[in-house]
Amino acid sequence: MRMRAAVLHEPGHVVVEEVELDSPRAGEVLVKVAAAGVCHSDLHLVDGHLGDGRWPMVLGHEGAGVVEAVGEGVTHVVVGDPVGFSFVPSCRKCPACLAGRFNMCGPAGTNGAKGALMDGTSRLSLPDGTMLQHGLMTACFAEHTVVDGRGAVKLPPGLPLWQAALLGCGVMTGFGAVRNVGRVSAGESVAVIGCGGVGLQVVAAAALAGAWPLIAIDRDPAKLEIARRRGATHVIDATTTDPREAVLELNAGGVDHAFEVVGSSETMRLAWELLRPAATAVVVGLAPAGVEVSFPAIDFLADKGIRGSYYGSGDPAADLPALAELAVTGELDLSDVVTHVSDLDGVNAALERLRRGEGARTVLVLDSQLAGPPSL
Ligand SMILES: [Zn+2]
Ligand SMILES: [Zn+2]
Numbered sequence: 001m002r003m004r005a006a007v008l009h010e011p012g013h014v015v016v017e018e019v020e021l022d023s024p025r026a027g028e029v030l031v032k033v034a035a036a037g038v039c040h041s042d043l044h045l046v047d048g049h050l051g052d053g054r055w056p057m058v059l060g061h062e063g064a065g066v067v068e069a070v071g072e073g074v075t076h077v078v079v080g081d082p083v084g085f086s087f088v089p090s091c092r093k094c095p096a097c098l099a100g101r102f103n104m105c106g107p108a109g110t111n112g113a114k115g116a117l118m119d120g121t122s123r124l125s126l127p128d129g130t131m132l133q134h135g136l137m138t139a140c141f142a143e144h145t146v147v148d149g150r151g152a153v154k155l156p157p158g159l160p161l162w163q164a165a166l167l168g169c170g171v172m173t174g175f176g177a178v179r180n181v182g183r184v185s186a187g188e189s190v191a192v193i194g195c196g197g198v199g200l201q202v203v204a205a206a207a208l209a210g211a212w213p214l215i216a217i218d219r220d221p222a223k224l225e226i227a228r229r230r231g232a233t234h235v236i237d238a239t240t241t242d243p244r245e246a247v248l249e250l251n252a253g254g255v256d257h258a259f260e261v262v263g264s265s266e267t268m269r270l271a272w273e274l275l276r277p278a279a280t281a282v283v284v285g286l287a288p289a290g291v292e293v294s295f296p297a298i299d300f301l302a303d304k305g306i307r308g309s310y311y312g313s314g315d316p317a318a319d320l321p322a323l324a325e326l327a328v329t330g331e332l333d334l335s336d337v338v339t340h341v342s343d344l345d346g347v348n349a350a351l352e353r354l355r356r357g358e359g360a361r362t363v364l365v366l367d368s369q370l371a372g373p374p375s376l
Pocket of ligand 2: 090091092093094095098104105106107108162212
Protein backbone atom coordinates (compact mmCIF):
# COMPACT_ATOMS: atom_id res chain seq x y z
CA MET A 1 0.00 0.00 0.00
CA ARG A 2 0.99 3.62 -0.50
CA MET A 3 1.11 5.76 2.67
CA ARG A 4 2.81 8.77 4.22
CA ALA A 5 5.82 8.32 6.47
CA ALA A 6 8.74 10.27 7.93
CA VAL A 7 11.87 9.11 6.09
CA LEU A 8 15.43 9.74 7.25
CA HIS A 9 17.38 9.99 3.97
CA GLU A 10 20.72 10.89 5.52
CA PRO A 11 21.81 12.47 8.79
CA GLY A 12 19.91 15.68 9.40
CA HIS A 13 17.47 15.17 6.51
CA VAL A 14 13.97 13.93 7.41
CA VAL A 15 11.18 14.21 4.81
CA VAL A 16 7.50 13.31 5.20
CA GLU A 17 6.58 11.64 1.93
CA GLU A 18 4.78 8.74 0.25
CA VAL A 19 6.31 5.28 0.67
CA GLU A 20 5.31 1.72 -0.17
CA LEU A 21 4.44 -0.81 2.54
CA ASP A 22 4.18 -4.51 1.67
CA SER A 23 1.66 -6.88 3.26
CA PRO A 24 2.55 -8.69 6.47
CA ARG A 25 4.23 -12.07 6.03
CA ALA A 26 3.85 -15.08 8.32
CA GLY A 27 4.12 -14.07 11.96
CA GLU A 28 3.74 -10.36 11.20
CA VAL A 29 1.03 -7.80 11.85
CA LEU A 30 -0.20 -4.76 9.89
CA VAL A 31 -1.09 -1.93 12.25
CA LYS A 32 -2.87 1.36 11.56
CA VAL A 33 -0.79 3.75 13.63
CA ALA A 34 -2.80 6.01 15.94
CA ALA A 35 -0.04 7.99 17.64
CA ALA A 36 3.71 7.95 18.14
CA GLY A 37 6.08 9.56 20.62
CA VAL A 38 9.23 11.36 19.48
CA CYS A 39 12.12 10.05 21.56
CA HIS A 40 15.68 11.20 22.03
CA SER A 41 16.90 8.02 20.28
CA ASP A 42 15.10 9.23 17.15
CA LEU A 43 17.20 12.37 17.35
CA HIS A 44 20.36 10.27 17.78
CA LEU A 45 19.44 8.33 14.62
CA VAL A 46 18.66 11.55 12.74
CA ASP A 47 21.96 13.09 13.78
CA GLY A 48 23.87 9.96 12.76
CA HIS A 49 25.07 9.35 16.32
CA LEU A 50 24.25 5.65 16.34
CA GLY A 51 26.64 4.71 13.57
CA ASP A 52 26.81 4.72 9.76
CA GLY A 53 24.41 2.96 7.44
CA ARG A 54 21.24 3.54 9.44
CA TRP A 55 19.44 5.23 6.56
CA PRO A 56 17.32 5.51 4.49
CA MET A 57 14.85 4.62 7.25
CA VAL A 58 11.26 5.19 8.29
CA LEU A 59 11.68 6.57 11.80
CA GLY A 60 9.64 5.98 14.97
CA HIS A 61 9.88 3.27 17.63
CA GLU A 62 7.38 4.37 20.31
CA GLY A 63 3.72 4.20 19.39
CA ALA A 64 0.34 2.52 19.43
CA GLY A 65 -2.35 1.67 16.94
CA VAL A 66 -5.00 -0.81 15.90
CA VAL A 67 -4.43 -4.15 14.16
CA GLU A 68 -5.61 -4.01 10.56
CA ALA A 69 -4.42 -7.42 9.29
CA VAL A 70 -2.46 -10.38 10.59
CA GLY A 71 -0.07 -12.71 8.80
CA GLU A 72 -0.24 -16.47 8.86
CA GLY A 73 0.15 -18.02 12.30
CA VAL A 74 -0.59 -14.89 14.33
CA THR A 75 -3.10 -15.72 17.05
CA HIS A 76 -2.36 -13.39 19.98
CA VAL A 77 -4.09 -10.42 18.33
CA VAL A 78 -7.00 -10.07 15.91
CA VAL A 79 -8.11 -7.32 13.57
CA GLY A 80 -9.38 -4.35 15.61
CA ASP A 81 -7.23 -4.98 18.70
CA PRO A 82 -5.42 -1.97 20.18
CA VAL A 83 -1.67 -2.63 20.39
CA GLY A 84 1.42 -0.93 21.68
CA PHE A 85 4.74 -1.44 19.90
CA SER A 86 7.69 -3.25 21.46
CA PHE A 87 10.90 -2.72 19.53
CA VAL A 88 12.44 -5.90 20.97
CA PRO A 89 10.17 -8.72 19.70
CA SER A 90 12.03 -11.39 21.68
CA CYS A 91 12.33 -14.67 19.74
CA ARG A 92 12.10 -16.86 22.92
CA LYS A 93 14.63 -19.26 21.33
CA CYS A 94 18.10 -17.65 21.32
CA PRO A 95 20.58 -18.06 24.22
CA ALA A 96 19.67 -14.67 25.72
CA CYS A 97 15.94 -15.41 25.60
CA LEU A 98 16.44 -18.90 27.04
CA ALA A 99 18.40 -17.31 29.89
CA GLY A 100 15.44 -14.98 30.55
CA ARG A 101 17.18 -11.87 29.23
CA PHE A 102 14.43 -11.13 26.72
CA ASN A 103 15.46 -7.51 26.17
CA MET A 104 18.83 -8.80 24.93
CA CYS A 105 17.31 -11.14 22.31
CA GLY A 106 20.04 -11.83 19.73
CA PRO A 107 18.00 -11.88 16.48
CA ALA A 108 15.96 -8.86 17.63
CA GLY A 109 19.18 -6.94 18.30
CA THR A 110 20.84 -7.89 15.01
CA ASN A 111 17.82 -7.20 12.83
CA GLY A 112 16.91 -4.05 14.74
CA ALA A 113 20.35 -2.58 14.10
CA LYS A 114 20.07 -3.61 10.46
CA GLY A 115 16.68 -1.94 10.07
CA ALA A 116 14.98 -5.20 9.14
CA LEU A 117 12.15 -7.30 10.55
CA MET A 118 12.89 -10.64 12.25
CA ASP A 119 13.40 -12.49 8.94
CA GLY A 120 16.09 -10.01 7.95
CA THR A 121 14.08 -8.26 5.25
CA SER A 122 12.12 -5.01 4.89
CA ARG A 123 8.49 -4.33 3.94
CA LEU A 124 9.24 -0.68 3.23
CA SER A 125 10.46 1.03 0.05
CA LEU A 126 10.40 4.37 -1.75
CA PRO A 127 8.13 4.58 -4.83
CA ASP A 128 11.28 4.15 -7.01
CA GLY A 129 11.95 0.78 -5.36
CA THR A 130 14.75 1.87 -3.00
CA MET A 131 14.57 -0.30 0.10
CA LEU A 132 13.85 1.52 3.38
CA GLN A 133 14.87 0.37 6.85
CA HIS A 134 12.31 -0.13 9.61
CA GLY A 135 13.26 2.24 12.45
CA LEU A 136 14.01 -0.04 15.42
CA MET A 137 11.70 -2.72 13.92
CA THR A 138 8.77 -0.37 14.46
CA ALA A 139 8.80 2.45 11.88
CA CYS A 140 5.73 4.08 13.38
CA PHE A 141 6.21 7.65 12.12
CA ALA A 142 3.91 6.42 9.37
CA GLU A 143 0.21 5.94 8.75
CA HIS A 144 0.64 2.15 8.80
CA THR A 145 3.37 -0.23 9.78
CA VAL A 146 4.16 -3.92 9.54
CA VAL A 147 5.84 -5.30 12.65
CA ASP A 148 6.80 -8.72 13.93
CA GLY A 149 3.79 -10.16 15.76
CA ARG A 150 5.73 -10.16 19.03
CA GLY A 151 6.30 -6.43 18.54
CA ALA A 152 2.54 -5.76 18.61
CA VAL A 153 1.49 -6.16 22.23
CA LYS A 154 -2.23 -6.21 22.97
CA LEU A 155 -3.41 -3.34 25.18
CA PRO A 156 -6.22 -3.41 27.74
CA PRO A 157 -9.37 -1.52 26.74
CA GLY A 158 -9.93 1.95 28.10
CA LEU A 159 -6.51 3.45 27.50
CA PRO A 160 -6.46 6.37 25.02
CA LEU A 161 -3.96 5.46 22.32
CA TRP A 162 -2.29 8.90 22.30
CA GLN A 163 -1.21 8.01 25.86
CA ALA A 164 -0.56 4.31 25.20
CA ALA A 165 1.86 5.45 22.49
CA LEU A 166 4.39 6.28 25.22
CA LEU A 167 4.46 2.81 26.75
CA GLY A 168 6.71 1.08 24.23
CA CYS A 169 9.85 3.12 24.82
CA GLY A 170 9.80 5.83 27.49
CA VAL A 171 7.62 4.05 30.05
CA MET A 172 9.10 0.59 29.51
CA THR A 173 12.66 1.91 29.69
CA GLY A 174 12.11 4.12 32.74
CA PHE A 175 9.94 1.76 34.78
CA GLY A 176 12.10 -1.25 33.92
CA ALA A 177 15.25 0.49 35.14
CA VAL A 178 13.60 1.07 38.54
CA ARG A 179 11.73 -2.23 38.86
CA ASN A 180 13.98 -4.74 37.11
CA VAL A 181 17.45 -3.26 37.64
CA GLY A 182 17.46 -0.89 40.63
CA ARG A 183 14.72 -2.85 42.41
CA VAL A 184 13.95 0.23 44.48
CA SER A 185 12.20 -0.46 47.80
CA ALA A 186 10.06 1.81 49.96
CA GLY A 187 12.11 4.24 52.01
CA GLU A 188 15.21 4.03 49.84
CA SER A 189 16.78 7.23 48.58
CA VAL A 190 16.83 7.86 44.83
CA ALA A 191 18.41 10.50 42.60
CA VAL A 192 17.25 10.82 38.98
CA ILE A 193 19.58 12.76 36.70
CA GLY A 194 17.71 14.03 33.64
CA CYS A 195 13.95 14.55 33.53
CA GLY A 196 13.06 14.20 29.86
CA GLY A 197 10.60 11.71 28.41
CA VAL A 198 12.34 8.71 30.00
CA GLY A 199 13.66 10.33 33.19
CA LEU A 200 10.15 11.41 34.16
CA GLN A 201 9.09 7.74 33.91
CA VAL A 202 11.96 6.82 36.23
CA VAL A 203 10.65 9.43 38.67
CA ALA A 204 7.09 8.03 38.50
CA ALA A 205 8.30 4.45 38.98
CA ALA A 206 10.49 5.40 41.95
CA ALA A 207 7.58 7.33 43.50
CA LEU A 208 5.28 4.32 43.11
CA ALA A 209 7.99 2.18 44.76
CA GLY A 210 7.93 4.53 47.77
CA ALA A 211 11.36 6.10 47.35
CA TRP A 212 12.30 8.81 49.87
CA PRO A 213 13.85 11.18 49.34
CA LEU A 214 13.23 11.15 45.60
CA ILE A 215 15.52 13.78 44.15
CA ALA A 216 15.04 14.95 40.55
CA ILE A 217 17.87 16.79 38.81
CA ASP A 218 17.59 18.69 35.53
CA ARG A 219 18.51 22.00 33.90
CA ASP A 220 14.93 22.91 32.94
CA PRO A 221 12.57 24.24 35.66
CA ALA A 222 9.51 23.19 33.60
CA LYS A 223 10.64 19.54 33.55
CA LEU A 224 11.43 19.71 37.27
CA GLU A 225 7.89 20.94 37.88
CA ILE A 226 6.52 17.86 36.08
CA ALA A 227 8.92 15.71 38.15
CA ARG A 228 7.49 17.25 41.31
CA ARG A 229 3.96 16.47 40.16
CA ARG A 230 5.10 12.88 39.48
CA GLY A 231 6.25 12.45 43.07
CA ALA A 232 9.77 13.90 43.33
CA THR A 233 10.21 15.06 46.93
CA HIS A 234 13.09 17.37 46.04
CA VAL A 235 14.12 19.01 42.77
CA ILE A 236 17.53 20.42 41.89
CA ASP A 237 18.06 22.87 39.02
CA ALA A 238 21.62 22.06 37.96
CA THR A 239 21.99 25.46 36.27
CA THR A 240 21.84 27.22 39.64
CA THR A 241 22.75 24.55 42.20
CA ASP A 242 25.63 22.06 42.36
CA PRO A 243 23.79 18.71 42.39
CA ARG A 244 26.63 16.93 44.24
CA GLU A 245 26.55 19.31 47.18
CA ALA A 246 22.76 19.50 47.23
CA VAL A 247 22.23 15.72 47.19
CA LEU A 248 24.93 15.02 49.78
CA GLU A 249 23.43 17.70 52.00
CA LEU A 250 19.99 16.09 51.70
CA ASN A 251 21.26 12.57 52.11
CA ALA A 252 24.56 12.51 53.89
CA GLY A 253 26.69 9.66 52.60
CA GLY A 254 24.92 9.52 49.23
CA VAL A 255 21.81 7.88 47.82
CA ASP A 256 20.81 4.22 47.59
CA HIS A 257 20.09 4.51 43.85
CA ALA A 258 21.23 6.96 41.18
CA PHE A 259 19.65 6.78 37.72
CA GLU A 260 21.39 8.51 34.82
CA VAL A 261 18.91 9.38 32.08
CA VAL A 262 20.88 11.85 29.95
CA GLY A 263 23.56 9.86 28.13
CA SER A 264 26.63 12.03 28.75
CA SER A 265 29.92 11.18 30.45
CA GLU A 266 29.48 14.09 32.91
CA THR A 267 26.11 12.89 34.16
CA MET A 268 27.28 9.25 34.35
CA ARG A 269 30.12 10.40 36.54
CA LEU A 270 27.68 12.45 38.58
CA ALA A 271 25.52 9.34 39.14
CA TRP A 272 28.61 7.55 40.45
CA GLU A 273 29.51 10.41 42.76
CA LEU A 274 26.01 10.62 44.27
CA LEU A 275 26.06 6.97 45.47
CA ARG A 276 26.47 5.88 49.03
CA PRO A 277 28.97 3.03 49.59
CA ALA A 278 27.78 -0.37 48.29
CA ALA A 279 25.18 1.22 46.01
CA THR A 280 24.90 0.79 42.23
CA ALA A 281 24.21 3.49 39.66
CA VAL A 282 22.01 2.60 36.69
CA VAL A 283 22.77 4.20 33.32
CA VAL A 284 19.61 4.51 31.24
CA GLY A 285 20.66 7.42 29.00
CA LEU A 286 21.83 6.62 25.48
CA ALA A 287 25.27 8.06 24.78
CA PRO A 288 26.39 8.69 21.18
CA ALA A 289 28.89 6.12 19.85
CA GLY A 290 32.43 6.96 21.00
CA VAL A 291 31.57 8.60 24.33
CA GLU A 292 33.72 7.35 27.22
CA VAL A 293 33.28 7.80 30.94
CA SER A 294 35.75 7.74 33.83
CA PHE A 295 35.51 7.83 37.60
CA PRO A 296 37.95 7.37 40.50
CA ALA A 297 38.79 3.65 40.68
CA ILE A 298 39.57 3.97 44.40
CA ASP A 299 35.78 4.13 44.90
CA PHE A 300 35.53 0.40 44.07
CA LEU A 301 36.89 -0.09 47.59
CA ALA A 302 33.53 1.28 48.73
CA ASP A 303 31.72 -1.56 46.96
CA LYS A 304 30.18 0.88 44.52
CA GLY A 305 28.87 -0.32 41.14
CA ILE A 306 27.57 1.07 37.88
CA ARG A 307 25.59 -0.83 35.25
CA GLY A 308 23.56 -0.29 32.15
CA SER A 309 19.93 -0.93 31.39
CA TYR A 310 18.45 -1.47 27.95
CA TYR A 311 14.75 -1.24 27.28
CA GLY A 312 13.83 -1.86 30.91
CA SER A 313 15.95 -5.01 31.21
CA GLY A 314 12.87 -7.21 31.55
CA ASP A 315 10.44 -9.05 29.30
CA PRO A 316 8.84 -6.46 27.00
CA ALA A 317 5.97 -8.80 26.11
CA ALA A 318 4.98 -9.09 29.79
CA ASP A 319 6.03 -5.66 31.06
CA LEU A 320 4.21 -3.57 28.46
CA PRO A 321 0.69 -4.86 29.31
CA ALA A 322 1.48 -4.60 33.03
CA LEU A 323 2.44 -0.94 32.61
CA ALA A 324 -0.68 -0.34 30.52
CA GLU A 325 -2.74 -1.68 33.45
CA LEU A 326 -1.08 0.84 35.77
CA ALA A 327 -2.23 3.57 33.40
CA VAL A 328 -5.77 2.17 33.20
CA THR A 329 -6.10 2.07 37.00
CA GLY A 330 -4.80 5.63 37.24
CA GLU A 331 -1.69 4.77 39.28
CA LEU A 332 0.37 6.10 36.38
CA ASP A 333 -0.64 9.31 34.62
CA LEU A 334 0.75 9.09 31.10
CA SER A 335 -0.58 12.41 29.90
CA ASP A 336 1.49 14.81 31.96
CA VAL A 337 4.78 14.22 30.13
CA VAL A 338 3.17 15.10 26.80
CA THR A 339 4.12 18.73 26.33
CA HIS A 340 3.39 18.96 22.58
CA VAL A 341 1.00 17.27 20.13
CA SER A 342 1.24 17.57 16.36
CA ASP A 343 0.54 15.73 13.12
CA LEU A 344 3.16 13.78 11.15
CA ASP A 345 4.30 16.94 9.38
CA GLY A 346 5.40 18.29 12.76
CA VAL A 347 8.15 15.68 13.08
CA ASN A 348 11.02 18.01 12.21
CA ALA A 349 9.80 20.67 14.64
CA ALA A 350 9.54 17.96 17.33
CA LEU A 351 13.12 16.82 16.64
CA GLU A 352 14.27 20.43 16.80
CA ARG A 353 12.61 20.87 20.22
CA LEU A 354 14.44 17.74 21.46
CA ARG A 355 17.70 19.17 20.14
CA ARG A 356 17.07 22.35 22.15
CA GLY A 357 15.98 20.33 25.22
CA GLU A 358 12.57 21.99 25.07
CA GLY A 359 9.56 20.10 26.47
CA ALA A 360 9.38 16.47 27.61
CA ARG A 361 7.51 14.53 24.90
CA THR A 362 5.90 15.35 21.58
CA VAL A 363 3.19 12.94 20.46
CA LEU A 364 2.58 12.76 16.71
CA VAL A 365 -1.07 11.96 16.03
CA LEU A 366 -1.36 9.87 12.86
CA ASP A 367 -5.08 9.14 13.18
CA SER A 368 -6.98 11.46 15.49
CA GLN A 369 -10.06 9.25 15.61
CA LEU A 370 -8.06 6.23 16.84
CA ALA A 371 -5.70 8.25 19.04
CA GLY A 372 -8.48 9.97 20.97
CA PRO A 373 -8.48 13.67 21.69
CA PRO A 374 -5.25 14.68 23.42
CA SER A 375 -6.11 17.10 26.20
CA LEU A 376 -3.25 19.34 27.17
ZN1 LIG B 1 12.97 5.71 22.51
ZN1 LIG C 1 15.79 -14.23 21.41
